[in-house]
Every structure is written in structure tokens, then in C-alpha cells.
Amino acid sequence: MNTTTQTKSTTLKLFDFKNISIRTFWITAISFFLCFFSWFGIVPFMPDVVKDLGLTPDQKWNSIILAVSGTVFARLLIGKLCDKYGPRLCYTWLLMLGAIPVVLCGLVQTPTQFLVCRLFIGFIGASFVITQVHTSLMFAPNIVGTANATSAGWGNLGGGANRLGMPLIAAAVIGFGVAEAEAWRYSMVIAGIVCFLMGIVYFFFTQDTPQGNFKDLKASGIAVEKKKDQVGFATVLKDYRTWILFLVYASCFGIELTVYGTMDDYLQNTFQLERVTAGNIVLSFALMNIFARTLGGFFGDKFGKLKGLRGRVLFLVGILALQGAMLMTFSMATSIVVGIVFLILFSLSVQMAEGATFSVVPFINKKAIGSVSGIVGAGGNVGAFLAAMLLKSQSAVAEKAAIAENVGKSEAVINAAQSLASSTAVSGGYFIIGIVVIITALVSLSIRFSAEDEAVAKADINIDSESPKLAPLK
Numbered sequence: 199m200n201t202t203t204q205t206k207s208t209t210l211k212l213f214d215f216k217n218i219s220i221r222t223f224w225i226t227a228i229s230f231f232l233c234f235f236s237w238f239g240i241v242p243f244m245p246d247v248v249k250d251l252g253l254t255p256d257q258k259w260n261s262i263i264l265a266v267s268g269t270v271f272a273r274l275l276i277g278k279l280c281d282k283y284g285p286r287l288c289y290t291w292l293l294m295l296g297a298i299p300v301v302l303c304g305l306v307q308t309p310t311q312f313l314v315c316r317l318f319i320g321f322i323g324a325s326f327v328i329t330q331v332h333t334s335l336m337f338a339p340n341i342v343g344t345a346n347a348t349s350a351g352w353g354n355l356g357g358g359a360n361r362l363g364m365p366l367i368a369a370a371v372i373g374f375g376v377a378e379a380e381a382w383r384y385s386m387v388i389a390g391i392v393c394f395l396m397g398i399v400y401f402f403f404t405q406d407t408p409q410g411n412f413k414d415l416k417a418s419g420i421a422v423e424k425k426k427d428q429v430g431f432a433t434v435l436k437d438y439r440t441w442i443l444f445l446v447y448a449s450c451f452g453i454e455l456t457v458y459g460t461m462d463d464y465l466q467n468t469f470q471l472e473r474v475t476a477g478n479i480v481l482s483f484a485l486m487n488i489f490a491r492t493l494g495g496f497f498g499d500k501f502g503k504l505k506g507l508r509g510r511v512l513f514l515v516g517i518l519a520l521q522g523a524m525l526m527t528f529s530m531a532t533s534i535v536v537g538i539v540f541l542i543l544f545s546l547s548v549q550m551a552e553g554a555t556f557s558v559v560p561f562i563n564k565k566a567i568g569s570v571s572g573i574v575g576a577g578g579n580v581g582a583f584l585a586a587m588l589l590k591s592q593s594a595v596a597e598k599a600a601i602a603e604n605v606g607k608s609e610a611v612i613n614a615a616q617s618l619a620s621s622t623a624v625s626g627g628y629f630i631i632g633i634v635v636i637i638t639a640l641v642s643l644s645i646r647f648s649a650e651d652e653a654v655a656k657a658d659i660n661i662d663s664e665s666p667k668l669a670p671l672k
Contacts, residue, residue: 203409204575206338210345219336222404223349226329229289229396230353233325234627236300236389237265238357241459242364243382247312250379259525259590260272261316262459271578276324276573277331278431284412285332285568286404290326293397296322299392304383306574322393327575329353331568334560335407339658340499343510343557347495350556351487351549358484361477364389375515434569437647439562443555443570444577446514449638450551452581453631457525457544458484460589460624467621469534479538483545490546494553507561507647507655514554514637521547521628522635529628538548548667561647563654589627 207219214220240247248258254346267603285458299318329349335343367388368381376384406412436442458480494517501509504515524544555574562570600619604612647655 200407208338208340210337210341210348218408220403222332222336223345225400225404226285226289226332226423227349227352229293229400230325231356232361232389232393232396233234233293233296234353234356236296236356236386236393237323237359238594239300239321239360239364239386239389240303240382242361243368243385245530246379246382250382251306251308251309251312253312256596257313259524259586259594261313262295263586263590264317265320266314266323266455266579266582268317269323270576270583272321272324273327273572273576273579275309275572276327277570277575280328280331280572281566281567284406285328285644286400286406286411289328289332289404290397290401292322292325292328293393293400296325297390297394297397298433300393301387301647302345302390304386304390313333323579324575325571326350326353326578327568327571328435330408330556330559330571330575332404334567334571339655340503342560343495343498343502343553344492345495346560347491347493347498347553351491353486353491354487354491354549358481358487361481361484361653395434405434415489431566431569434563434566436628437562438572440570442642443559443562443574443647444580445638446518446579446642447552447555447574447577448584449635450518450548450555450581451578452583453521453585453635454548454552455578456631457548457628458587459586461541463533464621464624465537467617468625469537471534479541483541486542486545487549490549491553493546495557496553496554498554498557502557506652507558508652510554510558511642511645514551514558515642517547517554518642519553519636519639521551521641522632524548524632525635526629526632529625529632557647561651585627585631588630589624591626592623593620596620 207217208225210222211217212224215224223510244258249252253261276292296319299315300322303315303319305311306315330346333345333349334342361411364382364385367385371384371388372378372381407415409415418483461474461480461483462473465471465479466473471479497513500508501513503509505512521544524540524547528537528540528544531540556571559574560567560569597616600615601612604615
């Protein structure tokens with residue numbers, strides 16, 4: 199595409215498509231949506247996959263763990279690549295290469311093949327990092343938290359929309375004469391093809407920064423040289439604030455992923471809800487990303503304007519602590535009404551905490567935004583992995599004990615005992631996780647910025663206030 203010379207946008211005017219920042223916002227958010235849609239696309243079909251491939255309970259849990267594990271390494275790598283090659287090329291290749299395991303997942307014939315595909319499908323979860331890098335490069339400091347949170351929140355919707363979208367795709371292919379047992383396979387193939395096509399769109403209709411692509415900027419001497427970029431990455435690795443935010447994101451996004459993945463069974467086992475009802479509740483939880491993440495970024499920006507960079511941190515601490523308290527309270531609920539109320543409050547606070555995290559990230563090291571975003575983003579999946587392992591270990595032990603205690607009794611009695619054991623174990627796990635989240639919130643109080651950083655941030659906001667439409671590219 200022809201590069202355009204503009205400056206960072208200081209507003210989020212969603213329908214100003216002539217503005218390269220807004221156009222990039224939409225394309226990167228849609229790409230993120232499609233990646234998450236494909237990443238979790240198999241979830242609605244897991245009962246069919248278990249039956250078709252003969253998965254054991256351990257293999258089913260391992261597929262969940264592998265799907266988030268692969269993302270850890272991909273996110274760590276992709277942030278550095280964004281700093282070096284730019285988000286445009288990184289997203290293009292991620293979408294096109296990431297489409298391959300998505301398609302192959304629809305062609306698997308054995309449990310091992312399925313597990314391998316789940317591992318590599320997890321790599322497209324790195325799309326989150328590129329989205330955050332690209333919006334950070336396109337929007338000015340006064341609005342960057344809101345832009346980051348909104349693009350991430352709308353992209354995250356893909357993880358919930360697949361509960362409606364994938365069954366609709368399956369119904370469509372069945373309408374064309376495909377056997378119902380094979381519909382999940384065609385659905386995954388179609389999702390992969392759409393991701394591949396989106397990679398082509400990303401290449402031709404976005405650019406790395408408002409000033410142009412990294413390659414052109416490096417040729418003109420405007421961009422940061424490779425040597426300086428390496429120094430910036432080393433600085434990121436040594437910066438304690440990066441690793442605290444790594445823990446923070448593990449405690450919000452990581453926990454959201456795990457709760458989202460286990461809530462269906464928990465609601466059914468604890469409140470005796472039907473599968474469809476529990477699924478709709480979890481879908482509603484995911485759909486709150488439409489506005490909840492944006493609120494986190496918005497208030498992060500507002501606190502930043504009032505209290506500087508320290509204000510952003512203080513808001514993050516408060517909302518993260520609230521998230522932990524809501525999860526602990528939810529875990530103790532014995533009434534479905536009370537449970538739903540606190541599940542909503544948890545959903546709101548956890549997604550606001552995610553948005554607030556990435557209202558702080560762009561200010562840690564402006565010369566290596568991609569590296570910081572990659573490390574922090576990877577924290578989310580490390581948190582999901584650890585939380586899933588905790589719940590799996592507690593639930594598996596409790597369920598096996600319940601089955602052993604009821605040997606020889608009817609299947610209905612064994613199933614009831616197993617459900618109760620699982621509910622109790624997961625409830626205890628949620629409570630423990632809530633405590634860890636609150637501790638992490640207290641630790642994040644130690645994040646500090648220098649007087650120079652605070653002065654630069656304040657000057658940037660003043661510039662943005664004097665220029666309501668555009669701000670210079672830093």
C-alpha cells in the first residue's frame with residue numbers, strides 16, 4: 199500500500215476511516231477477534247471431539263493446557279519481532295501461518311495429532327501483543343490506554359463469539375449435506391481460511407506507524423537503529439516493573455482464561471444448571487469485553503491525567519484487588535442469584551484490570567513497546583497455565599476419591615458424587631486464586647516512575663490538550 203504521513207491520533211473517532219490510526223484500530227481489532235475465534239473455536243465442539251477421537255479426561259485437560267502453553271513462547275517472541283520488523287509484517291505472517299494448524303485441526307485422526315494442533319493453534323494467541331503494539335504506535339498518550347483496552351476487548355470477544363459462531367457455521371455446512379459428526383471439522387477449516395485471508399488484508403491496508411512502515415523509516419534514518427533496539431530489549435529484561443506487570447497480567451487475563459474455560463462445568467456441578475443455560479451465562483461473561491476492558495483503559499487514562507503515571511498504577515492496584523475479592527466471594531456463593539451477581543462483578547473487574555494493565559505498559563519503555571508488551575502478554579498465559587494446573591490437580595484428586603468411595607453404587611449416585619467433589623475442589627481453587635490476585639495487587643504498588651518520566655508524560659498530555667486532533671509521533 200502507499201504509506202501516508204500522519205501523526206498519532208489523540209481521539210478515538212471510530213468512523214474516521216481516512217485516519218490511518220482509526221483504520222488500523224479496526225483492522226487490528228478484527229484480526230485479533232478472528233485469532234481468538236479460531237484459538238477457542240474447538241471449545242463448543244469438545245463433546246463431539248471427545249467422542250470422535252476417543253479422548254480420555256486427561257487428554258481433554260491436556261489439550262486445554264497445551265492451547266495456552268504455546269501462546270507463552272509465541273508472545274515472548276512476537277514482541278521482540280514487532281520492535282524489529284514492525285507490527286504490520288508480524289501480524290500478516292502470524293495470521294497466515296497460524297491458519298495452518300487451525301485448518302489441520304479439522305483434519306486430525308488421532309488424539310496425538312489433536313494435541314499437537316492445539317499446541318500450535320495457541321501461537322495465534324500472540325495476536326494480542328501485536329494488537330497492543332500497533333495501537334500503542336498509532337495513538338497519543340492521552341488516549342492510548344482507551345485505544346489499547348478497546349481493541350483488546352473487542353478482539354477478546356472472539357473467545358466468546360465462537361460459542362455462537364462455530365455452531366452456526368456447523369449448521370450451515372450440515373445444510374450443504376455434510377454429516378453432523380463431521381461438521382466440527384469443516385468449521386475449523388473454514389475458520390482457518392478466514393484467518394489466512396485476513397493476513398492478506400492486514401498487509402495491504404495497514405502500516406506500522408502514522409509516519410509509515412518500519413522498513414521505510416529505517417531507510418530514511420527516522421526509526422530506532424537495530425543496536426539501540428537491542429539495548430532497549432536488554433533494559434526491558436532488567437526492569438523490575440516489566441516483571442511485576444507480567445504477574446499482574448497473569449493475575450487478570452490468565453485468571454479470566456481459566457475461569458472462562460472451567461465455568462461451564464462449575465455452574466452445572468454447583469447449581470445444577472443445564473448445559474445450555476451454563477453456556478449462555480459464560481457467553482455473557484465473555485461479551486462484557488465489549489465495554490469492560492475499555493472502561494479499564496479509560497479510567498487508566500483519566501487517573502493518568504489527574505495523578506500522572508502513578509495515578510495509572512494506583513487505579514490498576516485498586517481494580518485488581520477488587521477482582522480478587524469478587525472471585526473469592528463468588529467461590530463461596532451457594533445461591534445461583536448471588537453467584538451470578540458476583541460473577542458479573544468479577545467479570546467486570548477482571549476485564550477492567552486487563553485494560554488498566556495496558557494503560558501502564560506503553561510508559562515502561564517507549565523504545566521497546568513490543569518487547570514490554572510481549573513479556574507482559576506472555577504473563578497472561580503463564581497465569582492461565584498455573585491456574586489450570588491448580589484446578590486440574592484439585593479436581594482430579596477429588597473426583598477420583600469420590601468415585602472410589604462409591605464403587606458398586608448406581609451410575610447416577612457416582613455421577614452425583616463426582617459432580618459434588620469437582621464443585622467443592624474448584625470452589626476452593628477459585629478462593630486460593632482470589633487470594634493470590636490480591637497479593638499481586640499489593641506487590642504492584644511497588645511500580646515507580648522517575649521524575650523525568652512523569653514530566654515527559656505530563657508534557658505529552660499538555661501537547662495533546664493543545665492539539666485536539668493530532669499529536670506528534672514520539
